[in-house]
Amino acid sequence: MEKEAVIYACKEHVEMAIDDFVNTAEAAPQIIKVQNERCSYCEEKAEYEIKG
Ligand SMILES: [Zn+2]
16 A cells, blocks of 8 residues: 655755655655645745655
8 A cells, every 4th residue: 555645845854855755655756846835844834745
């Protein structure tokens, strides 16, 4: 079964988010520019959505 993990990341946390995604999903993520979302790691505005 495939997990549908979606992580939002600011510029500072995007590398962490990619690492977490790869560790969890064991697949290369899509990295999509987003607006109006909050980083999953801090309270900053998210710049990217990392998902499978
Ligand atoms: Zn952040």
